[in-house]
Amino acid sequence: MIRATWARTVYELRIFSRDRRSVFFTIVLPIMLLVIFGSIFGQTKLGHGVRFSQYFVAGMLASAILYSSFQQLAIMIPEERSNGTLKRIKGSPLPPAAYFAGKFFATVLVYVVQAAGLFIIGASAYHVQLPHGMGWINFVWISLLGLLASALLGIAFSSLARDGRAASALASPVLLFLQFSSGVYMVFTTLPHWMQHVGALFPLKWLAQSMRGVFLPAVFAQNEVGHSFGYGETALVLTAWVLVGGLWCWRRFAWVPLDQA
Amino acid sequence: MNVVSVQNLTRRYGDVLAVNDLSFTVAAGECVAMLGPNGAGKSTTIEILEGYRHRDGGSVEVLGVDPARATRAWRSRVGIVPQGASDMTDATVRDAISLFAALYPHPRAVDETIDLVGLTAQRDTRLGRLSGGQRRRVDVALGIVGRPELLFLDEPTTGFDPEARHVFWDVIAQLRADGTTIMLTTHYLDEADQLADRVIVVAGGRKVADTTPADLGSRHGNSVRVSWREGETRRDELTTEPTRVVRDLLTRFDGEIPGLEISRMTLEEAYLKLVEEAS
Numbered sequence A: 001m002i003r004a005t006w007a008r009t010v011y012e013l014r015i016f017s018r019d020r021r022s023v024f025f026t027i028v029l030p031i032m033l034l035v036i037f038g039s040i041f042g043q044t045k046l047g048h049g050v051r052f053s054q055y056f057v058a059g060m061l062a063s064a065i066l067y068s069s070f071q072q073l074a075i076m077i078p079e080e081r082s083n084g085t086l087k088r089i090k091g092s093p094l095p096p097a098a099y100f101a102g103k104f105f106a107t108v109l110v111y112v113v114q115a116a117g118l119f120i121i122g123a124s125a126y127h128v129q130l131p132h133g134m135g136w137i138n139f140v141w142i143s144l145l146g147l148l149a150s151a152l153l154g155i156a157f158s159s160l161a162r163d164g165r166a167a168s169a170l171a172s173p174v175l176l177f178l179q180f181s182s183g184v185y186m187v188f189t190t191l192p193h194w195m196q197h198v199g200a201l202f203p204l205k206w207l208a209q210s211m212r213g214v215f216l217p218a219v220f221a222q223n224e225v226g227h228s229f230g231y232g233e234t235a236l237v238l239t240a241w242v243l244v245g246g247l248w249c250w251r252r253f254a255w256v257p258l259d260q261a
Numbered sequence B: 001m002n003v004v005s006v007q008n009l010t011r012r013y014g015d016v017l018a019v020n021d022l023s024f025t026v027a028a029g030e031c032v033a034m035l036g037p038n039g040a041g042k043s044t045t046i047e048i049l050e051g052y053r054h055r056d057g058g059s060v061e062v063l064g065v066d067p068a069r070a071t072r073a074w075r076s077r078v079g080i081v082p083q084g085a086s087d088m089t090d091a092t093v094r095d096a097i098s099l100f101a102a103l104y105p106h107p108r109a110v111d112e113t114i115d116l117v118g119l120t121a122q123r124d125t126r127l128g129r130l131s132g133g134q135r136r137r138v139d140v141a142l143g144i145v146g147r148p149e150l151l152f153l154d155e156p157t158t159g160f161d162p163e164a165r166h167v168f169w170d171v172i173a174q175l176r177a178d179g180t181t182i183m184l185t186t187h188y189l190d191e192a193d194q195l196a197d198r199v200i201v202v203a204g205g206r207k208v209a210d211t212t213p214a215d216l217g218s219r220h221g222n223s224v225r226v227s228w229r230e231g232e233t234r235r236d237e238l239t240t241e242p243t244r245v246v247r248d249l250l251t252r253f254d255g256e257i258p259g260l261e262i263s264r265m266t267l268e269e270a271y272l273k274l275v276e277e278a279s
């Protein structure tokens, strides 16, 4: 199982690295965005000596979690269902868990590269202060739990579409809506109340909020709902989504298109 | 000993009865071809045996197990060449085959497998850049890399040029010689004739013949088609006594029998007639 998982992880990474589109959207694009926003707003101060780029990196990391796991899996898996990848795997002795674990570990490694890129460019060019002490520990658990919850949601979401194209059309508006309703682009507390309530149901709002906790000084908690970065609530909501997503995948995952089974 | 045993198998899609009360067996070491036109129910049947599709009725046993409850151990004994796969386009031939070889307890060596299907020159080519026939050979390689006891192939040579087809036939001959039990579907009569110990002819989801290729030919193969014209319409008669038929015709026509043709029925015609009678 460990060997099979490792082999799948290496394979997934190799395939990912050969797909220029994926590499561009997950690794190059976030860095480009950082450069663009950093150049425009990098010097803007938010008070207490904190630059806007500090705020922005937290939001980018929260988005990166959602994009590298949820979006990637929600589109890749329908594609792999329609082109026969999943069918071939089901017909082989590969333990199904190794397929999912391979996807997840590859996702984690891609995220590590993304985050490292943002850290290095952010710190060297735009004065982004990296986390320290407990900040790193929070960064790691928020990232891993967020990736896991989003990956499971992506896998569950993959049941809704026939192929990669349909999945892409379905996932894009969902992602866009989540980004707006989660305070990634706009300050969460300025959103209409109903949108805040909807946003609070999904992982991204909590990822963005707790990532701000990692990157901003403690006094900034005043600006959040409930005057706290909400680590406890974040852990709770993400864990709930891990359970819901995991249960759905375990019970309902289809290896061949439903109309062919 | 039977490796595959199917009894009264039924599967419907909505109103379409795709497999209708089908029964047959495949013995260890046999090579059996399921032959039938498009839509006959071949893929449905073979995918039920592979554990991909559910059935509506009947019982199925493959290597002593109901494929609906396949285990990993069972999977490692069964090789599958599915119809219409287009996966792993960004992997090279060697990547793809190594990835799957590692899953089996006693795999064939990767390079040996690649050589066997004739892709040595393409082993570093990505699957997405192979021709249709080469791509299909990768599917075959993936099916045999685990040294399966039982190999299923669903229309393995559709789209092959004649040379590729002969390479493939040699591969199958070699697997048979090693004792692999093989069940394949095809809509090419010559392929069934060439490869199979036994041919199961299906049409409209029903079995219409289950016999050796030689017998399939001779069943109508001794027949001769005598055909002639009567007024505007063409009549014909299948017979093993063409001389008698002609003698009868001579008593009905004065002088020349209009449009008289006498021809021996080919295996092809025998098969087409079987399928036609069934539908």
Ligand SMILES: Nc1ncnc2c1ncn2[C@@H]1O[C@H](COP(=O)(O)OP(=O)(O)O)[C@@H](O)[C@H]1O
Residues within 6 Å of the ligand: A259, A260, A261, B013, B016, B017, B018, B036, B037, B038, B039, B040, B041, B042, B043, B044, B045
């Ligand atoms: N997934 C499906 N949904 C609905 N009808 C199907 C499906 N698959 C096959 N059929 C129908 O069942 C019949 C048998 O199909 P199939 O088993 O694919 O035949 P073959 O492989 O011999 O061409 C055909 O009439 C086909 O249209």
Ligand SMILES: [Mg+2]
Residues within 6 Å of the ligand: B042, B043, B044, B083, B154, B155
């Ligand atoms: Mg078919």
